[in-house]
Amino acid sequence: AQSVSQHNHHVILSEAASLELGCNYSYGGTVNLFWYVQYPGQHLQLLLKYFSGDPLVKGIKGFEAEFIKSKFSFNLRKPSVQWSDTAEYFCAVRITGGGNKLTFGTGTQLKVEL
Amino acid sequence: GAVVSQHPSRVICKSGTSVKIECRSLDFQATTMFWYRQFPKKSLMLMATSNEGSKATYEQGVEKDKFLINHASLTLSTLTVTSAHPEDSSFYICSARESRPDTQYFGPGTRLTVL
Numbered sequence: 001a002q003s004v005s006q007h008n009h010h011v012i013l014s015e016a017a018s019l020e021l022g023c024n025y026s027y028g029g030t031v032n033l034f035w036y037v038q039y040p041g042q043h044l045q046l047l048l049k050y051f052s053g054d055p056l057v058k059g060i061k062g063f064e065a066e067f068i069k070s071k072f073s074f075n076l077r078k079p080s081v082q083w084s085d086t087a088e089y090f091c092a093v094r095i096t097g098g099g100n101k102l103t104f105g106t107g108t109q110l111k112v113e114l
Numbered sequence: 115g116a117v118v119s120q121h122p123s124r125v126i127c128k129s130g131t132s133v134k135i136e137c138r139s140l141d142f143q144a145t146t147m148f149w150y151r152q153f154p155k156k157s158l159m160l161m162a163t164s165n166e167g168s169k170a171t172y173e174q175g176v177e178k179d180k181f182l183i184n185h186a187s188l189t190l191s192t193l194t195v196t197s198a199h200p201e202d203s204s205f206y207i208c209s210a211r212e213s214r215p216d217t218q219y220f221g222p223g224t225r226l227t228v229l
Contacts, residue, residue: 036220043118044158044207044220051216090157099163099171100146100211102218106157 002027004093006105013081013112021076021108023065023091033074034092034102035065044090050074061085086112116142118210120221127198128229135193135224137208143188144210148218149181152205164191198228 005024013019025031035047048059055067065076074091091105117140127133137147145166150158162183163171170183180202182194191210195202207223 043222044209046217046219049217100218101148101160101163102158102209103160104157 002031002093002095002103004091004103004105006089006091006108008108009106010109011111013110015083015112015114016080017112019076019078019081019085019110021089021091021110023074023076023105025072025074025091025093025103027072027093027095030096032094032096033065033067034094035059035063035074035076036090036092036104037087038090038107039087047076047089081110081112083112083114086110116140116210116212116217116219118208118219118221120206120208120224122224123222124225124227126227126229129199130197132194132196133198133226135195135206135208135226137191137193137210137221139189139210139212139219142210142212144191144212145188146211147185147191148209148211149183149191149193150207150209152207152223158207161193195226198226200228202226203228 003026007022033050036044037047038044048057050057050067058064063078089108092102119138121136147164149161152158161176164183164185166185172178185191209218209220211218
């Protein structure tokens with residue numbers, strides 16, 4: 001079965017710092033990749049997704065992620081974080097032809113300090 | 115983006131009773147909905163896939179007789195926790211898949227507390 005690892009469980013940054021959150025998955029076949037964000041007290045929202053094509057994907061709110069197939073990674077980046085980016089971030093993987101099921105990583109809690 | 119609602123947002127019940135949670139896609143039709151469980155400081159764990167007009171597909175280790183899922187229409191799926199016990203206390207989240215664009219939209223979750 002596939003699995004998703006997010007190695008950073010808690011990240012604390014100052015405003016304007018750059019962000020990179022790691023995501024690795026274990027599955028040898030074709031996958032779709034997602035990053036979701038959960039702001040405090042709110043529901044999960046899609047930040048960006050990769051299905052095929054350009055491995056550098058741009059999402060909402062200035063986020064981007066790069067799919068590196070050889071490393072089984074899909075790291076999330078943002079050049080300059082804001083206080084409002086404080087949230088929990090989840091990476092998710094979907095196996096193509098696997099019934100549309102998402103497998104989530106354990107999440108990374110990001111706190112941005114003023 | 116599309117909106118998915120859940121009702122109730124919070125429920126407290128006594129041990130042994132049953133609780134029904136509704137998940138609705140408000141502005142699109144969803145042939146497939148998913149039910150997740152989220153433990154404190156943990157990831158979302160997929161419980162089952164709910165397909166409109168057919169039986170739900172449960173993940174390994176999830177008791178189908180305890181967590182009854184019904185997907186009676188293209189906009190409504192329900193999860194009934196039967197004979198709830200304190201260990202069933204958790205945050206239950208549903209999602210609905212819109213085929214075009216191919217995206218899952220998540221509900222706000224339901225906090226279940228079983229006393």
